[in-house]
Amino acid sequence: MTSQDTLSKEGGHPEEPVNPQDGDGLRAGLKNRHLSMIAIGGVIGAGLFVGSASGIAAAGPAILVSYALVGTMVVLVMRMLGEMAAAQPSSGSFSEYADRALGRWAGFSIGWLYWFFWVVVLAVEATAGAVILEGWIPAVPQWAWALIVMVVLTATNLASVGAYGEFEFWFAGIKVVAIGVFIAIGLLAVFGLLPGSDNPGSGLAHLTDSGGFFPEGYGAILTGVLMVVFSFMGSEIVTLAAGESADPQRAVSKATNSVIWRIAVFYLGSVFVVLTLLPWDDKSITEDGSYVAALDSIGIPHAGQIMNVIVLTAVLSCLNSGLYTASRMAFSLGRRGDAPKSFAQTDGRGVPRAAILASVLFGFVAVFFNYRWPDTVFAFLLNSSGAVALFVWLVICATQLRMRGIILREAPERLVVRMWLFPWLTWATIGMIAFVLVYMLFDDAGRDQVLLSLLVAGVVVGIAVTREMLARRPETRRETP
Template structure:
């Protein structure tokens, strides 16, 4: 039997019967250990493993500052989002908050853009995973592996939210253990105390011995920012998942408070190890990948295959979370009347079946485009979703400026997580994000194309939202309008 919760006059989600369900009708099947691991592993994507080499080659050791700048921006954004999510846990997270604070058009627009981003990510990650699997078992074609991976993870998400949580717990756990081990082993090698290491232990000399700390100039820091910013996307997933946990406020608070050390250890720590084990301009960093090159330098046997297993785990984790995130955003949009009503229905297990299937169908179509027209249709999809991460962070900042007053006015006792130095640090973060977007336009090349195409798609979605809102108001009864006001 399907259950469909109702909405308040402000478009917020209300509870349903049954203690086993969260405030918006989804089953509270995520345990605290699931949320903890989702929070820890949420900021670790395959991009950190395979894309960091390009950033190092572009900025040299100064890439550490690029990671630090983006990391600080993510910490601030997560603090703002944590403030709102702890006070009002919702499957729609920032989209639902934007709906309330900025207007229906804002919630509609950023919700659909975020959904679009993740269904494109499904195609990217499915293809990346298929390439690795095909290299191991070439008898199955690449498209076959992509199909298998998508089907398996779709079945997992359709099973129950606990199934998603369990899979993500182990996927994220492998990533966390792998990076933790890499940092520990790498630092032992850096100081020359790792038994049997082939690396002479250069210490910190490699940070400056090949052209200094800024070999490509200080401006390369900004170039590095553009190359690493998107590897941080996904840190906000825990605030969507919190709505299906046993204790949403505790989960969000814990995740928000831990984001600083997570970024410090996993991003800055691992890149620091690479840069101290090898000169930044070592060709193997780009050719093999930064992690494989670092492991090779200290004599770890079969480093490439070990890293392939870890990257595959990261890919599957990203696919799993991407499908979960897209479906929950579609579910929330459906509940607010901004998506087909079927998306808002959950089955007896508390799973939004239609929202999951709708998201995965688009993901399958995107995979097909990736194989059929990779340089045209899929390239457009990829570029037109490229800057959505920054749009989402910008909307979170602007929404928090308004939501602080709403929370203080209506439920001040729930303001248990507070943004630091409000509103000054919020405005400073807005300035940082706008600056990055502006620099992407100025930098040219693929960065400019991503911003322009993403802005065009965003403008189209906003126009649709405004037209829909205008049509809804014109067709509404006067009494209904007075209730919404």
């Protein structure tokens, strides 16, 4: 038995085998270039393009500190996850690790919560994409565009994991190139080096010329943290996708090591350009969006339509990855007996069709709720999944505290990625995440998200504990004399 087999089978409950008549499990259909672009593009969501304006309005230039704080937290969480994923690549990623390190109830709970988060995201992103497409072709109603987008990406995911990887390669590639070009052109304009620019090229003056670097006070940094934290969700996707690659250990190591510069360039770099091109309180930032306003200040024609194309690409990328991620988590749950066994069945191409169709079905239902009851039912779904990202990160931290010892005991040679300053930085990260959650309880905008997310999490954990107790009852009876 190999060290990988040891890590997979010892110390936890056995996984249910995949039904051989439906295929022999997931296939290594993702190429290195797919994983590289998934890793790079995974941290660039539509929230960066759409949500940065509200963060700038709330904190001013100090929003850069908010992005830096959340970025640091994500880097640390990804390092912990990378340590575990490099040692034991798995389609269930942190859910399977929590299952083993913390107990079956933990793997069940965080797996289903994560699945719930992503199927709600499917509805949000499908609606956002439909709004843009309807603006271009109003003859097709918004609901039809949402349906078309969902059907196309469902077909892509059903085709093969390679088809998902190819779509995501190009979607993520467009996002990366767009932000890279935006930063390069913006910096030239900031320092007056862009020929024909309408921007006066004031250098770094706008960082302090409208009330200083902290115009709304130091407390606004924490408000900014709450506004930007959820735009980072998705960094962990590469650790799920690595399980379907030829060299998962190398892919995870590379993605983990590059997360620092990815966050620094794409988030901090692009928001820095916006803040140096325009005063933070310029009305165009909130009216037109931060990136459109920045492009307009340079004199780029049709800036709004250019950004719509980029945002649509980000939306499609998020939809594509969301469906992939939800289906692989459902596959993992099915394989461990925590979801219907059909979820763990794959076809001849290694595609978990039932898991994909179940995920997209819930996504379609959520889209319907968004159109029929946007302020009641869908608002509940949105708020009750709002803090799941933070719950996932907390579970990753707690799991890594236990998994380090398990890996060292059973397969130390697989510890190729190590968390820095273990366990001190792990505990510090737990403290940071807990602080954000507590602070949200005292924030009018964040309170409902935390309370409703805790309610849903409590229900899921309750189900998990009840299942575990019922599963143990026959064993207890047999042991009783």
